[in-house]
Amino acid sequence: QLQLQESGPGLVKPSETLSLTCTVSGGSISSSNYYWGWIRQPPGKGLEWIGSMYYSGSTYYNPSLKSRVTISGDTSKNQFALELSSVTAADTAIYYCARHPSVTTGYFHQWGQGTLVTVSS
Amino acid sequence: QSALTQPRSVSGSPGQSVTISCTGTSSDVGGYNSVSWYRQYPGKAPKLMIYDVTKRPSGVPDRFSGSKSDNTASLTISGLQAEDESDYYCCSYAGNYTVVFGGGTKLTVL
Numbered sequence: 001q002l003q004l005q006e007s008g009p010g011l012v013k014p015s016e017t018l019s020l021t022c023t024v025s026g027g028s029i030s031s032s033n034y035y036w037g038w039i040r041q042p043p044g045k046g047l048e049w050i051g052s053m054y055y056s057g058s059t060y061y062n063p064s065l066k067s068r069v070t071i072s073g074d075t076s077k078n079q080f081a082l083e084l085s086s087v088t089a090a091d092t093a094i095y096y097c098a099r100h101p102s103v104t105t106g107y108f109h110q111w112g113q114g115t116l117v118t119v120s121s
Numbered sequence: 122q123s124a125l126t127q128p129r130s131v132s133g134s135p136g137q138s139v140t141i142s143c144t145g146t147s148s149d150v151g152g153y154n155s156v157s158w159y160r161q162y163p164g165k166a167p168k169l170m171i172y173d174v175t176k177r178p179s180g181v182p183d184r185f186s187g188s189k190s191d192n193t194a195s196l197t198i199s200g201l202q203a204e205d206e207s208d209y210y211c212c213s214y215a216g217n218y219t220v221v222f223g224g225g226t227k228l229t230v231l
Contacts, residue, residue, distance in 0.1 A: 039222075046124065047159075047167065047210050049220040060218040063122055096166055106214035107157035107172040114166050 002027040004097050004112035012091075012119050018084040022097030022112060023077070030055045030075050035100050037108060038071060038082045040093040050095075052103050053080060060103050087119045125150065125211055125223035132229040138199040141226045143211030144192060149221055151192035155214035158187060158196045160207045161225075167210060171196060198228070206230040 008020035022036070029036055037052035051061035053071045061069050065084070073080040084091060094116050098108040126144040133139040143150065143158075150156055156174045159167035169178050171187035174194065184199045194213070198205055211223040 037220075046225040047212075047222040048124075049212075049222060052220075062219060103218045103220065104153075104155065104214050105173065106153070106155040106212055106220045107169060108159075108167075108212075109169045109172070109178065111166040111168075 002099065002110050004099065004110060006095060006097050006112045006115040008115060008117070010116060010118060012087055012117060013121050014088055014119055015086055018082070018087050018091060018117055018119070020082045020095055020097075020115065020117070021079050022081070023079050024099075025078070027099070028075075029073050029078055029080055033101065035060075035103055036071075036073065036080045037098050037100055039096045039098055039108065039111075040091075041096070041114075042090075042093045048093075050082065050084075052100065089119050091117070092119045093117060122215055122219060122221055125213060125221055127209075127211060127223040127226045129224075130227045130229065132231055133198075133201045134231045135201055135203065137201050138197060139201060139228065140198075141196045141209050141211075141228070143194040143196070143213075143223045145194075145213055145215075145221070146192055149213040149215040150189065150194050152216065153214045154189070156187065156189055156194040157212045158185075158194075159210045159212065160205075161210065162207050170209075201230055203230050 038050040094114040099110040158171040
Protein backbone atom coordinates (compact mmCIF):
# COMPACT_ATOMS: atom_id res chain seq x y z
CA GLN A 1 0.00 0.00 0.00
CA LEU A 2 1.39 3.36 -1.03
CA GLN A 3 2.45 5.70 1.73
CA LEU A 4 3.84 9.21 1.50
CA GLN A 5 5.61 10.93 4.39
CA GLU A 6 6.68 14.56 4.48
CA SER A 7 9.72 15.60 6.47
CA GLY A 8 11.74 18.74 7.05
CA PRO A 9 12.22 21.69 9.38
CA GLY A 10 9.10 22.92 11.12
CA LEU A 11 10.48 26.44 11.48
CA VAL A 12 12.08 28.56 8.77
CA LYS A 13 13.28 32.15 9.04
CA PRO A 14 11.93 34.85 6.73
CA SER A 15 13.89 35.28 3.49
CA GLU A 16 15.37 31.79 3.80
CA THR A 17 14.57 28.68 1.75
CA LEU A 18 11.99 26.14 2.85
CA SER A 19 13.06 22.58 2.06
CA LEU A 20 10.85 19.52 2.45
CA THR A 21 11.18 15.90 1.41
CA CYS A 22 8.48 13.37 0.64
CA THR A 23 9.49 9.75 1.14
CA VAL A 24 7.45 7.26 -0.84
CA SER A 25 6.96 3.65 0.23
CA GLY A 26 4.91 0.94 -1.42
CA GLY A 27 5.46 2.46 -4.84
CA SER A 28 8.15 4.00 -7.00
CA ILE A 29 8.51 7.63 -8.03
CA SER A 30 10.07 6.20 -11.20
CA SER A 31 6.69 4.84 -12.27
CA SER A 32 5.56 6.18 -15.61
CA ASN A 33 1.96 6.02 -14.44
CA TYR A 34 2.05 8.78 -11.85
CA TYR A 35 3.01 12.34 -11.07
CA TRP A 36 4.13 13.59 -7.69
CA GLY A 37 2.94 16.88 -6.28
CA TRP A 38 3.00 19.34 -3.42
CA ILE A 39 -0.06 21.11 -2.02
CA ARG A 40 -0.18 23.51 0.92
CA GLN A 41 -2.81 24.81 3.31
CA PRO A 42 -2.31 27.90 5.47
CA PRO A 43 -3.82 27.46 8.94
CA GLY A 44 -7.60 27.75 8.74
CA LYS A 45 -7.54 28.35 4.99
CA GLY A 46 -7.96 26.46 1.74
CA LEU A 47 -5.73 24.24 -0.35
CA GLU A 48 -3.24 25.56 -2.88
CA TRP A 49 -1.43 23.47 -5.47
CA ILE A 50 2.27 24.30 -5.48
CA GLY A 51 3.53 22.09 -8.28
CA SER A 52 4.20 18.58 -9.54
CA MET A 53 6.90 16.50 -11.13
CA TYR A 54 7.12 13.48 -13.40
CA TYR A 55 9.78 10.79 -13.13
CA SER A 56 11.36 12.02 -16.35
CA GLY A 57 12.25 15.26 -14.61
CA SER A 58 9.46 17.37 -16.08
CA THR A 59 8.08 19.87 -13.62
CA TYR A 60 4.91 21.93 -13.48
CA TYR A 61 4.40 24.87 -11.15
CA ASN A 62 1.66 27.17 -9.90
CA PRO A 63 2.26 30.41 -11.83
CA SER A 64 1.92 32.44 -8.64
CA LEU A 65 4.80 30.56 -7.01
CA LYS A 66 6.85 29.57 -10.03
CA SER A 67 9.64 32.07 -9.48
CA ARG A 68 10.36 30.66 -6.01
CA VAL A 69 9.65 26.93 -6.37
CA THR A 70 11.78 23.96 -7.31
CA ILE A 71 10.53 20.37 -7.21
CA SER A 72 12.97 17.53 -7.80
CA GLY A 73 13.21 13.78 -7.38
CA ASP A 74 15.80 11.35 -6.05
CA THR A 75 15.01 7.94 -7.48
CA SER A 76 17.79 6.26 -5.48
CA LYS A 77 16.02 7.23 -2.26
CA ASN A 78 12.50 7.09 -3.73
CA GLN A 79 11.95 10.65 -2.56
CA PHE A 80 10.93 13.93 -4.08
CA ALA A 81 11.60 17.35 -2.67
CA LEU A 82 10.22 20.86 -2.50
CA GLU A 83 12.27 24.03 -2.22
CA LEU A 84 10.55 27.38 -1.75
CA SER A 85 12.85 30.36 -1.63
CA SER A 86 12.55 33.82 -0.06
CA VAL A 87 9.81 32.73 2.31
CA THR A 88 7.60 35.11 4.26
CA ALA A 89 4.97 34.62 6.94
CA ALA A 90 2.46 34.05 4.14
CA ASP A 91 4.21 30.77 3.39
CA THR A 92 3.31 29.39 6.82
CA ALA A 93 1.18 26.35 6.06
CA ILE A 94 0.69 22.63 6.28
CA TYR A 95 2.53 21.16 3.32
CA TYR A 96 1.25 17.93 1.79
CA CYS A 97 2.86 15.68 -0.77
CA ALA A 98 0.59 13.65 -3.01
CA ARG A 99 0.45 11.30 -5.94
CA HIS A 100 -1.69 11.86 -9.00
CA PRO A 101 -2.22 10.16 -12.35
CA SER A 102 -1.54 13.27 -14.38
CA VAL A 103 -1.48 17.05 -14.09
CA THR A 104 -4.22 17.26 -16.70
CA THR A 105 -6.60 15.04 -14.77
CA GLY A 106 -6.30 17.39 -11.83
CA TYR A 107 -6.94 14.94 -9.03
CA PHE A 108 -4.78 13.64 -6.21
CA HIS A 109 -5.62 10.17 -5.03
CA GLN A 110 -2.99 9.57 -2.38
CA TRP A 111 -1.82 12.11 0.18
CA GLY A 112 0.78 12.30 2.91
CA GLN A 113 -0.31 13.30 6.38
CA GLY A 114 1.13 16.79 5.99
CA THR A 115 3.76 18.74 7.87
CA LEU A 116 3.39 22.19 9.39
CA VAL A 117 6.01 24.74 8.43
CA THR A 118 6.07 28.03 10.28
CA VAL A 119 7.94 31.02 8.90
CA SER A 120 9.12 33.17 11.76
CA SER A 121 12.25 34.79 13.07
CA GLN B 122 -5.23 31.75 -11.93
CA SER B 123 -7.91 32.43 -9.31
CA ALA B 124 -9.29 29.98 -6.78
CA LEU B 125 -12.58 28.33 -7.65
CA THR B 126 -15.58 29.78 -5.81
CA GLN B 127 -17.38 27.66 -3.23
CA PRO B 128 -19.94 28.68 -0.60
CA ARG B 129 -18.31 29.17 2.77
CA SER B 130 -20.81 26.89 4.44
CA VAL B 131 -23.81 24.65 3.83
CA SER B 132 -25.93 22.65 6.21
CA GLY B 133 -28.51 19.90 6.23
CA SER B 134 -30.31 17.53 8.53
CA PRO B 135 -29.61 13.81 8.72
CA GLY B 136 -31.20 11.97 5.82
CA GLN B 137 -31.48 15.06 3.66
CA SER B 138 -29.48 15.91 0.55
CA VAL B 139 -27.09 18.81 0.24
CA THR B 140 -25.31 20.21 -2.79
CA ILE B 141 -22.05 22.14 -2.77
CA SER B 142 -21.26 24.25 -5.79
CA CYS B 143 -17.89 25.07 -7.29
CA THR B 144 -17.80 27.89 -9.80
CA GLY B 145 -14.91 28.58 -12.12
CA THR B 146 -14.47 29.76 -15.67
CA SER B 147 -14.27 28.35 -19.14
CA SER B 148 -10.52 28.09 -18.58
CA ASP B 149 -10.85 25.59 -15.78
CA VAL B 150 -14.12 23.95 -14.66
CA GLY B 151 -15.94 24.68 -17.88
CA GLY B 152 -13.10 23.73 -20.15
CA TYR B 153 -12.27 20.25 -18.94
CA ASN B 154 -13.94 17.22 -17.42
CA SER B 155 -11.25 17.19 -14.75
CA VAL B 156 -13.05 18.28 -11.59
CA SER B 157 -12.42 16.47 -8.33
CA TRP B 158 -13.78 16.76 -4.80
CA TYR B 159 -12.10 16.17 -1.46
CA ARG B 160 -13.34 15.73 2.09
CA GLN B 161 -11.10 16.96 4.89
CA TYR B 162 -11.65 16.33 8.57
CA PRO B 163 -9.92 18.71 11.02
CA GLY B 164 -6.24 17.91 11.36
CA LYS B 165 -6.34 15.30 8.61
CA ALA B 166 -5.23 15.13 5.02
CA PRO B 167 -7.84 15.57 2.29
CA LYS B 168 -9.46 12.44 0.89
CA LEU B 169 -10.51 12.09 -2.74
CA MET B 170 -14.28 11.62 -3.01
CA ILE B 171 -15.03 12.34 -6.69
CA TYR B 172 -12.79 12.62 -9.76
CA ASP B 173 -13.34 13.31 -13.44
CA VAL B 174 -16.54 15.18 -12.48
CA THR B 175 -18.66 12.11 -11.74
CA LYS B 176 -16.46 9.13 -10.83
CA ARG B 177 -16.15 7.70 -7.34
CA PRO B 178 -12.96 6.01 -6.11
CA SER B 179 -13.35 2.54 -4.70
CA GLY B 180 -14.77 2.67 -1.20
CA VAL B 181 -16.58 6.00 -1.51
CA PRO B 182 -20.31 5.53 -0.83
CA ASP B 183 -22.70 6.09 -3.71
CA ARG B 184 -24.36 8.78 -1.56
CA PHE B 185 -21.69 11.03 -3.02
CA SER B 186 -22.20 12.18 -6.59
CA GLY B 187 -20.76 14.82 -8.84
CA SER B 188 -21.98 16.79 -11.80
CA LYS B 189 -21.08 19.78 -13.91
CA SER B 190 -22.96 22.38 -15.92
CA ASP B 191 -21.04 25.00 -17.86
CA ASN B 192 -18.56 26.61 -15.46
CA THR B 193 -20.07 25.20 -12.28
CA ALA B 194 -19.45 21.79 -10.76
CA SER B 195 -21.49 20.34 -7.93
CA LEU B 196 -21.07 17.74 -5.23
CA THR B 197 -24.28 16.22 -3.92
CA ILE B 198 -24.41 14.20 -0.74
CA SER B 199 -27.65 12.31 -0.26
CA GLY B 200 -28.85 10.58 2.88
CA LEU B 201 -26.76 12.95 4.98
CA GLN B 202 -25.02 11.37 7.96
CA ALA B 203 -23.30 12.88 10.97
CA GLU B 204 -19.94 11.63 9.68
CA ASP B 205 -20.36 13.78 6.56
CA GLU B 206 -19.76 16.91 8.63
CA SER B 207 -16.45 18.13 7.29
CA ASP B 208 -14.77 20.58 4.95
CA TYR B 209 -15.10 19.92 1.23
CA TYR B 210 -12.85 21.22 -1.54
CA CYS B 211 -13.22 21.15 -5.28
CA CYS B 212 -10.30 21.08 -7.67
CA SER B 213 -9.94 21.46 -11.42
CA TYR B 214 -7.36 21.25 -14.13
CA ALA B 215 -6.86 24.84 -15.29
CA GLY B 216 -4.93 24.41 -18.52
CA ASN B 217 -1.23 24.92 -19.20
CA TYR B 218 -0.43 22.04 -16.85
CA THR B 219 -1.79 23.80 -13.79
CA VAL B 220 -4.31 22.86 -11.12
CA VAL B 221 -6.57 25.10 -9.06
CA PHE B 222 -8.54 24.40 -5.87
CA GLY B 223 -11.68 25.96 -4.50
CA GLY B 224 -11.75 27.91 -1.25
CA GLY B 225 -13.53 25.15 0.62
CA THR B 226 -17.01 24.63 2.09
CA LYS B 227 -17.83 23.69 5.66
CA LEU B 228 -20.70 21.21 5.80
CA THR B 229 -22.65 21.15 9.02
CA VAL B 230 -25.02 18.30 9.80
CA LEU B 231 -27.76 19.77 11.96
